[in-house]
Amino acid sequence: MGIVIGQNQYGKAECRLVTVDRSSDRHNIKDLNVSTSLRGAFDETHLTGDNSNVLPTDTQKNTVFALAKESPVGEIEDFALRLGRHFVDSQEPVEGARVLIDEYSWQRIPVDGADHDHSFSRAGEEKRTTAVTIDGSQAYVVSGLKDLVVLKSTGSEFWGYPKDKYTTLTETTDRILATAVTARWRYLSTDVNWAKSFEAIRSTMLEAFATTHSYALQQTLYEMGKAVLEQQPDVAEIRMSLPNKHNFLYDLEPFGLNNENEVYIAADRPYGLIEGTVTRDDVQPAPQAWYSLPEF
Numbered sequence: 001m002g003i004v005i006g007q008n009q010y011g012k013a014e015c016r017l018v019t020v021d022r023s024s025d026r027h028n029i030k031d032l033n034v035s036t037s038l039r040g041a042f043d044e045t046h047l048t049g050d051n052s053n054v055l056p057t058d059t060q061k062n063t064v065f066a067l068a069k070e071s072p073v074g075e076i077e078d079f080a081l082r083l084g085r086h087f088v089d090s091q092e093p094v095e096g097a098r099v100l101i102d103e104y105s106w107q108r109i110p111v112d113g114a115d116h117d118h119s120f121s122r123a124g125e126e127k128r129t130t131a132v133t134i135d136g137s138q139a140y141v142v143s144g145l146k147d148l149v150v151l152k153s154t155g156s157e158f159w160g161y162p163k164d165k166y167t168t169l170t171e172t173t174d175r176i177l178a179t180a181v182t183a184r185w186r187y188l189s190t191d192v193n194w195a196k197s198f199e200a201i202r203s204t205m206l207e208a209f210a211t212t213h214s215y216a217l218q219q220t221l222y223e224m225g226k227a228v229l230e231q232q233p234d235v236a237e238i239r240m241s242l243p244n245k246h247n248f249l250y251d252l253e254p255f256g257l258n259n260e261n262e263v264y265i266a267a268d269r270p271y272g273l274i275e276g277t278v279t280r281d282d283v284q285p286a287p288q289a290w291y292s293l294p295e296f
């Protein structure tokens with residue numbers, strides 16, 4: 001029985017790239033976290049330490065910054081495609097590349113009623129994301145968002161679940177429902193208006209969260225995913241990870257007060273974690289696990 005090296009990849013994780021577009025006095029900034037990884041003929045470095053095929057991760061890092069200078073970064077999907085193709089096209093042993101980018105968003109600071117030209121404030125914790133895989137001449141794009149925090153103060157119930165000797169949760173027909181949405185969706189092509197598509201999908205998810213009368217966060221997840229697939233023909237599937245950010249009704253009876261669904265304690269841990277993929281029954285799956293929706 002022999003021992004072999006299995007699937008492997010390597011690269012530079014979390015290059016924090018910031019660019020300033022100074023082509024006019026009204027600056028535009030991009031604030032990204034870029035990770036690259038390469039697949040290909042890398043058995044030898046694992047088996048014998050022969051690095052003749054190994055483009056250093058340090059070079060991969062430098063390439064991120066050099067390509068950001070050579071032409072404007074643009075949409076994160078376009079930059080990730082450019083980077084991934086660069087590695088596959090320029091290094092013979094590299095057969096595939098995966099580029100992950102998170103984009104932090106900044107908004108202009110309002111001064112005297114007008115948005116400032118070169119001062120910004122961070123627009124919350126939410127990130128726009130992409131995971132681009134290049135395999136030879138093929139390209140696969142999975143975009144998404146992280147940490148979109150939402151809450152509804154009614155229109156959420158949870159009851160009808162099995163009870164055993166360890167169950168203490170009381171059934172409710174009116175609770176707070178809150179989560180931080182992380183979602184990734186897989187495109188069927190690379191001929192997409194990335195910014196427009198992102199904005200449309202984000203609005204669709206928010207609208208579905210708001211308008212679904214929820215009997216479970218699982219049901220809300222499905223409704224959000226279904227709405228995206230109904231409206232976006234170029235999206236094959238969407239995966240979501242939804243932490244149930246529990247808000248528990250606070251017991252005010254010891255103080256002789258009746259809590260009429262108004263006072264809650266927000267618990268940060270532990271939290272329910274609801275995850276699922278909403279897909280089409282007639283769509284080709286991603287060709288390999290590496291190209292499919294990443295786990296979170």
Ligand SMILES: O=c1[nH]c(=O)c2[nH]c(=O)[nH]c2[nH]1
Pocket residue numbers: 158169215216217218244272
């Ligand atoms: O929407 C919910 N889904 C669950 O699976 C669950 N479990 C739980 O304790 N509360 C909730 N809420």
